[in-house]
Amino acid sequence: AFRASESGDYYLLVLVHHFVVDGMGYRLFLEALEDAYNALAAGHDVNGAEAVQRLSPWLKRLEHYANSEAPDELKHWEGIDYDQFNFRVSDASSGRTSVAEESARELHDASLKGRREDANGRSLRVDRAKYHLEIDREATASLLSIGARSANCQDFDVFLAALSGACGALFGNYSLWIDSLTSTRGRLFDDFDSSQIIGLLSELVPLSLNVTGRESRSDRARLIYRQRNALPRGGIGFRALKFLNRDPAVRRRLDRLPLPRIGVNYRARLQRHFPRRFLDTEPSPLWIGEHMHQAAAIHVFWFDVGYQSGDLQIDTTYDPSMVDYEVTRHLCTVLQQELLQTINEIRKISGHLHP
Template sequence: LRFSRDGLGQHTVGDDAGDGLVLHHRDLSPLGPAAQDRAMAAEIARAQRGLRPERRPLGRAVLFSLGPHRPDRLFVTVHHLVIDAVSWQVLLAELDRAHGQAASGTPVDLGPPPASFQDWAHRLAQYTADGEFDPEAAYWSRTAGRVHADLPRDLDGVAAPGDERAVTVRLGAAWTEALLRDVPQAYRTQVNDVLLAALAHVLAHWSGRGQVAIALEGHGREARALGGGLDLSGALGWFTTLFPVVLEVPGTPGWGALLKSVKEQLRAVPRRGVGYGALRHLRPGTSGGQPLPDHAEPPVSFNYLGRLTTSDASGTLFARPPGRFELFGGDRGVRTRPLDVTALVADGQLEFTWHHSAARHREETVRRLAEEVLEALRAIVRHCAGPNSGGATPSDFPLAGLEQAEVDRLVGDGRTVRDLLPLTPVQSGMLFHHLSAPDAGVYLEQVHLDVRGVPDPDALARAWQETVERTPELRAAVVWADAGRPLLAVHRHCVLPLAHHDWRALSPARQRERLRDLLAADRAAPPALDRPPLMRLALVRLSGDRVRVVWTFHHVLLDGWSVFHVLSDVMAAHAALARGEAPRLPERR
């Protein structure tokens, strides 16, 4: 790849034949460790400064041989115009795989090439030209109009080349593990939501505003936002999105209210922000396109790079590097934004780096803000570990069409309910008839059948429970939203009501009589619709390995086709348990 500038000042990417990632080898084994480190630093600086967008190559690699007492080092640098953070993981994985094949003497085969950056760029341009992002224009115009560019500042200087500074702070490993593990479960958040909530909380307190404008970076590999059909998981390139968000920091006290509010505001961003840049830069030149209005840029940017890992396993090309993953800035120009905040997890610790201009902010001010964000995250972790934490939000149940107050009433802390779903018209009709005559047994279904080859009824009971755990619909109950609208609440877990009967000592005639009584009693006490599951089971042992199964359920739960899926899964689970194996059932939706 290379970039060239056309007459309009735009850069265009070209695909030239020739060297791509140039590899140089430097044998430093005759030198001592200190001299090796100095030589590597000098060579790395030359490699980085030699990258120019207008000429190839845009990537260089240097392999340092350090002798028998130090492992070899591979340094790779690629111009940031053509590679994003996600691409580094892809690149290193492919290098590892290719090296393993070459070292074993087999031809290098990385499989069919994935969708390329060019494929994505053409799809994005065409998708934009076709007006697919046009419905988002009103949202982005409103958001842009709410952006405020001012922040408190310590100094009245003007940003100039060379005055960039960086402050780095780290959350301890134990706090980081709790943040990544416990907090997302409590409020069904992503890590990015939590980090932005803490950042917005601190910036709002510092600026004295209830709104915080942030330029948010995303990985941009949103193939579904472009109609699907592109697998970008193995693609190399610059897919990063940059779009404004204006976060309202709620006046309601409490970390739970903050997390819920920020999460919902981020979920309201259409297609994870892909359309903003497309509308702003690609749509104006097309027929009928309306550019987004110019607006002030958010004074703060934020980018969460995720968990950066390298393998420590034997047999791989790469081991954990001795240094840190860093962005080399070269000869930086003037900063266009007062604050740029980057977060990542490295070596088990969450790390924030705050880039700022020394002409605007003193280091102690930026460090104080950075430490306050860490303290906010610790407070959030402590809150989520407490007994009164947790909750869901309307975006967790997009089909239900609820407000936050209804969600709180219906699911409480959200730990027991997995989903809320509207009833189909047929289900609603069944529910209406049931409520009209609750004692008539309308739409109460009973399935009873003989199963042979069951010497242990407890194993069959475990197979049924396993099927309930794998089938969300079997864990549903009816709840009522405001205005009397019924919904199905799918619970995370529930125990299937089960009764065991042993009729082996009875005659066949007496067994038939007892079965009639059991069925009649079951129909006389239908399952309550507001408590899961809307079914129950009776297992009647008739002989040594013969069991009569009586399965009673409300028809609002299952249609006839689904009944056979459930029975098939139960039989498969029982067969696995009988062999002493763990059941492997399909995940039902």
């Protein structure tokens, strides 16, 4: 704590490791800081954060799950019809080569280690380009309030429904096989509460969206919601098996499955409710999970969806060896239209049901 001058205001400088400052961990830290401040201001002693558990018990529980319960979930992943997800980018450049499947998998599996080469030491294409778009404040507010008005759909499902509609309109395929950057928190285990753990616990979770394109936009969002909730343990078991299971045969079976070519990092709801009571002005966007360039390197499209100053922000990273700027711009334009139309459709239905 310091003052810029003898009569100036006090400032508090806090240095925190990035491992602590994911969305959930930062909330716990700010709550503990606020409790301590209020206690001291009232003349009371400050209690330690006994409720905040250490990370190691959670990791041990996750490892136990990966080697005991999770192998039974393999039949779910192996039973998916992956042929339905083969979307083709019509304007892909034939003059440039894309990353080979083997090299892509090598990069995908080693992404958290920062590797940029395949098994033979050859450099992989990791250059990417981006397209940015925004959704206005009114539509954003309607999107982020959907979960409070409907028990059958969340704002993330609305975004995925719009993405399905955009890919269907451009590439003729509404069904998608995607990577979703998902927090491994929540009540995955009945015997363990992970909501009080400080630590960076996010993972890429594969998500299969089986959509025909004949549904209404609101029905498509609700269908996606049901499919997301039907995933075993929210899909965390897939990654637990891949990296924590000790049986090489289990990991080989997972490696036979195709890699998702679309990735989504959706964190708008988290950012909207981020505690700002210690801040006088709107800060720069807290792009939690933004630096996923390594993990996103094998995706044709990667969508970063965040919230800033009331507007939904969407950054689309695309693979220039597979698709060009104009195709991406067209995709994002249709995505924006689909998102607004889906929001309006659900808003009308909600208004009819809850006048």
